[in-house]
Amino acid sequence: MLVRDRMSKDVVIISSTTTILEAERLMKENEVRRLPVVDRDKLIGIVTYNDLLEAEPSKATTLSRFELTYLLSKMNVSEIMEKKVITIKPDIPIEEAALIMKKNQVGGLPVVEETRVVGMITESDIFDVLVETLGVELGGTRITLELPEKPGELHRVTGIVSQFMVNILSLATFYIKEKPNLRYVVIRIATRDYEPIIEAFKADGITVKHVWVTQVDEGA
Known part of the structure; x- marks a missing residue:
């Protein structure tokens, strides 16, 4: 853009x-x-x-x-x-x-x-x-992951999500200065049934830091 x-x-x-x-x-x-x-x-x-x-x-x-x-x-x-x-x-x-x-x-x-x-x-x-990049208005589930700063980690994340046939609405990464060897990934997926995906992340050794599910608007 x-x-x-x-x-x-x-x-x-x-x-x-x-x-x-x-x-x-x-x-x-x-x-x-x-x-x-x-x-x-x-x-x-x-x-x-x-x-x-x-x-x-x-x-x-x-x-x-x-x-x-x-x-x-x-x-x-x-x-x-x-x-x-x-x-x-x-x-x-x-x-x-x-x-x-x-x-x-x-x-x-x-x-x-x-x-x-x-x-x-x-x-x-x-x-x-x-707001647009993070897909805030698209709903779904927002998951924050902690990953090692090395090649192939994002591919590992998207590969796990693809196994559940769930669409990725947005994906962004950021870092914390105090932890230069780690990369934090914020991924938004088009589902509220996130528990199986979380378990799959953990089973693959990926640290899940935070999960937030978009609230359903009243009357929607």
């Missing part, structure tokens, strides 16, 4: 002369928390909702509401925008976007093709991918 598959393509952009009040209005109307700043089709900055909050005068100010509104109506986003914008290309894997966000502690990235902004990818988009 690539960034272009999940990015928002209808990007609300502003110019450097957009006022802070106008930027705030656009964020609220479009339910976004960041706006790319573009002049002459070139990305020159980005403004976030937090930037707008920091630009507003303190509540301790003696200025009247009229004076505050007038002040903000005269301030352009060029005065508060972040000029060193971290961007990403549309054909980058989605997990690379997540890593870039984590390393730089940002909640969204403008997607740029050549010099043109073609989309935005945000932490919400990444979260949606995580």
Whole structure:
């Protein structure tokens, strides 16, 4: 899955002369928390909702509401925008976007093709991918296994499941830094009759760490 598959393509952009009040209005109307700043089709900055909050005068100010509104109506986003914008290309894997966000502690990235902004990818988009990848909405039974970090272990797991003619809805792996020689596998299978599969795992020497069965929705 690539960034272009999940990015928002209808990007609300502003110019450097957009006022802070106008930027705030656009964020609220479009339910976004960041706006790319573009002049002459070139990305020159980005403004976030937090930037707008920091630009507003303190509540301790003696200025009247009229004076505050007038002040903000005269301030352009060029005065508060972040000029060193971290961007990403549309054909980058989605997990690379997540890593870039984590390393730089940002909640969204403008997607740029050549010099043109073609989309935005945000932490919400990444979260949606995580939910989909783990098959949360597909139901079934979620099983967490502890395996040695060596070749062939995943094949062993899927081979056991296939013996029961059960469909694998999703499969993901993760590790714990304190246990570098182990790999944890989270597998979701399309059945609630999981006990025989658990017994087969244990019989093959696979450690079962956790089992969770999706609850049936009332009225389903």
